[in-house]
Amino acid sequence: MALRVLVLGAAAGGGFPQWNSNNEASRRARAGDPAARPCTQSSLAVSADGRNWVLLNASPDLRQQINDNPQLHPKEGVRHSPIVSVVLTNGDVDHVSGLLTLRESHPLAVYGTGRVLSVLDGNSIFNVLNPAFVDRRRITLDQAFEPAAKDGRPSGVVIEPFSVPGKVALYLEDAGAGANFGTVEEDTIGLGLAERGGTAYCYYIPGCAAIPPGLGERLEGAPLVMFDGTLWRDDEMVVQQAGVKTGRRMGHLSMAGSEGTIAAFAALGIGRKVFLHINNTNPVLLADSPERAEAEAAGWEIGYDGMEIVL
Amino acid sequence: MALRVLVLGAAAGGGFPQWNSNNEASRRARAGDPAARPCTQSSLAVSADGRNWVLLNASPDLRQQINDNPQLHPKEGVRHSPIVSVVLTNGDVDHVSGLLTLRESHPLAVYGTGRVLSVLDGNSIFNVLNPAFVDRRRITLDQAFEPAAKDGRPSGVVIEPFSVPGKVALYLEDAGAGANFGTVEEDTIGLGLAERGGTAYCYYIPGCAAIPPGLGERLEGAPLVMFDGTLWRDDEMVVQQAGVKTGRRMGHLSMAGSEGTIAAFAALGIGRKVFLHINNTNPVLLADSPERAEAEAAGWEIGYDGMEIVL
Numbered sequence: 001m002a003l004r005v006l007v008l009g010a011a012a013g014g015g016f017p018q019w020n021s022n023n024e025a026s027r028r029a030r031a032g033d034p035a036a037r038p039c040t041q042s043s044l045a046v047s048a049d050g051r052n053w054v055l056l057n058a059s060p061d062l063r064q065q066i067n068d069n070p071q072l073h074p075k076e077g078v079r080h081s082p083i084v085s086v087v088l089t090n091g092d093v094d095h096v097s098g099l100l101t102l103r104e105s106h107p108l109a110v111y112g113t114g115r116v117l118s119v120l121d122g123n124s125i126f127n128v129l130n131p132a133f134v135d136r137r138r139i140t141l142d143q144a145f146e147p148a149a150k151d152g153r154p155s156g157v158v159i160e161p162f163s164v165p166g167k168v169a170l171y172l173e174d175a176g177a178g179a180n181f182g183t184v185e186e187d188t189i190g191l192g193l194a195e196r197g198g199t200a201y202c203y204y205i206p207g208c209a210a211i212p213p214g215l216g217e218r219l220e221g222a223p224l225v226m227f228d229g230t231l232w233r234d235d236e237m238v239v240q241q242a243g244v245k246t247g248r249r250m251g252h253l254s255m256a257g258s259e260g261t262i263a264a265f266a267a268l269g270i271g272r273k274v275f276l277h278i279n280n281t282n283p284v285l286l287a288d289s290p291e292r293a294e295a296e297a298a299g300w301e302i303g304y305d306g307m308e309i310v311l
Numbered sequence: 312m313a314l315r316v317l318v319l320g321a322a323a324g325g326g327f328p329q330w331n332s333n334n335e336a337s338r339r340a341r342a343g344d345p346a347a348r349p350c351t352q353s354s355l356a357v358s359a360d361g362r363n364w365v366l367l368n369a370s371p372d373l374r375q376q377i378n379d380n381p382q383l384h385p386k387e388g389v390r391h392s393p394i395v396s397v398v399l400t401n402g403d404v405d406h407v408s409g410l411l412t413l414r415e416s417h418p419l420a421v422y423g424t425g426r427v428l429s430v431l432d433g434n435s436i437f438n439v440l441n442p443a444f445v446d447r448r449r450i451t452l453d454q455a456f457e458p459a460a461k462d463g464r465p466s467g468v469v470i471e472p473f474s475v476p477g478k479v480a481l482y483l484e485d486a487g488a489g490a491n492f493g494t495v496e497e498d499t500i501g502l503g504l505a506e507r508g509g510t511a512y513c514y515y516i517p518g519c520a521a522i523p524p525g526l527g528e529r530l531e532g533a534p535l536v537m538f539d540g541t542l543w544r545d546d547e548m549v550v551q552q553a554g555v556k557t558g559r560r561m562g563h564l565s566m567a568g569s570e571g572t573i574a575a576f577a578a579l580g581i582g583r584k585v586f587l588h589i590n591n592t593n594p595v596l597l598a599d600s601p602e603r604a605e606a607e608a609a610g611w612e613i614g615y616d617g618m619e620i621v622l
């Protein structure tokens with residue numbers, strides 16, 4: 001037994017390179033520069049037995065991600081997949097639209113909070129996941145659960161969902177809802193991942209706007225934390241003319257600075273710290289950037305597609 | 312001036328290999344067999360000037376397709392795309408979900424029939440295409456139009472949409488609607504493509520259930536027809552245990568047999584005949600199959616990702 005974590009996509013929404021970005025980093029990635037390795041969009045797979053995998057978020061690049069990772073290739077019969085279930089951490093397009101790839105009347109179980117499931121229920125296009133084959137199962141914050149296959153076979157992975165500071169998905173923002181845009185507790189969640197009956201565990205928090213004391217206490221001493229690496233600095237997209245919003249406005253803590261993630265994690269005594277959900281404007285994507293060197297010097301690893309960690 | 316057609320994805324929904332298919336063809340494709348070349352899902356790009364491109368359908372693989380085709384890479388400034396507009400031929404998931412890739416507040420114009428636009432309107436997830444940046448423009452059957460960019464710049468490509476026999480997308484089927492499942496005239500359309508002020512033209516018909524006399528007359532003598540190549544034979548998916556539906560039930564004419572597409576096109580005197588929207592069960596995807604040889608002997612080409620035709 002062990003807990004295996006496979007990074008399917010290390011980039012934030014848009015991926016790297018992003019379809020309409022002509023910045024230097026995206027140009028280098030398109031040119032095949034080995035220091036600018038392309039990344040697909042945010043998704044992870046986790047397994048307790050190395051055979052059955054639970055997807056954590058389903059990115060728009062899921063078909064490519066399955067093709068690129070032999071762990072997720074069909075193994076037997078005419079129709080098969082090692083993917084037995086999907087757990088969604090929020091209703092972002094880059095976390096749910098990959099569900100549209102998992103069609104063809106294949107048995108699956110999809111787990112999400114009531115808030116996330118209401119996004120699926122409100123968009124009839126997700127009915128391509130034939131309800132006769134695909135269960136939608138509601139999870140409750142702070143209640144650990146073990147994702148199971150459609151037929152009830154347990155995955156061996158125990159997941160504890162908890163709320164983290166964040167923001168509702170942009171396309172769900174409610175103009176009348178005031179300063180928090182209609183954000184509720186379930187909009188952004190982190191996941192604790194553990195093997196049933198074992199000691200291995202880790203945390204996956206792909207979006208997070210702040211680290212309040214309770215969250216720091218939860219993560220302290222963990223063997224592995226995979227954390228929101230969207231931006232290096234808060235005004236990065238504005239400075240690069242890639243957008244008008246700051247990280248804070250998008251619900252993402254930045255890596256650098258005295259109030260950034262690197263500083264906040266410094267005293268937490270975490271075994272391995274991996275940045276995921278990295279935006280294409282973030283210079284840590286470039287292996288030869290000073291920011292990459294600074295993050296690595298602080299003990300962080302920069303996630304990449306195909307990265308597999310065995311705990 | 313010329314009319315350029317670029318095949319972004321030659322496969323039908325699911326692509327080749329399909330995520331959960333373990334058939335011999337998909338296994339060969341995953342193993343890198345050069346006779347089993349992978350294909351992404353159904354989409355085409357067309358251009359009159361080689362600089363500005365109109366997408367015909369937006370497949371779930373669109374991000375990968377843009378990465379794979381330099382014609383669609385950004386060329387200037389910080390944010391740019393040669394893609395100026397998108398024309399949708401139906402509301403199938405494999406034809407519309409790629410729109411979710413074209414976000415990031417980028418100016419675009421999306422064209423579809425009232426029926427297709429109602430699918431977008433009915434699914435709030437498509438609001439990630441910020442209406443301030445992305446126009447949705449309604450087209451009318453049998454009325455030629457020239458897709459333009461969001462700012463009105465004409466594309467130079469003139470498109471004539473016309474109804475062909477077909478079927479409403481599976482997830483839109485109306486259980487109470489009787490034998491045609493609620494199918495209406497706008498559900499499946501073909502497109503005539505021409506350069507404005509020039510003589511080059513062709514037809515793109517990615518889904519078609521039959522070739523009535525009027526359709527045959529329309530296509531007769533055309534320099535190029537790209538046509539529904541979903542199945543080799545009507546019961547192929549059933550025989551291969553890949554599904555329970557026949558081609559007819561899914562609204563697709565098959566290639567082979569006395570009532571198939573190859574026979575129906577034999578006397579039409581078409582310059583180039585290219586099969587697209589090819590299902591992963593179709594043996595023509597395998598370069599060494601007898602079916603591929605038979606199709607080619609009958610004057611057909613089997614489309615592939617990256618195929619570019621200049622008329």
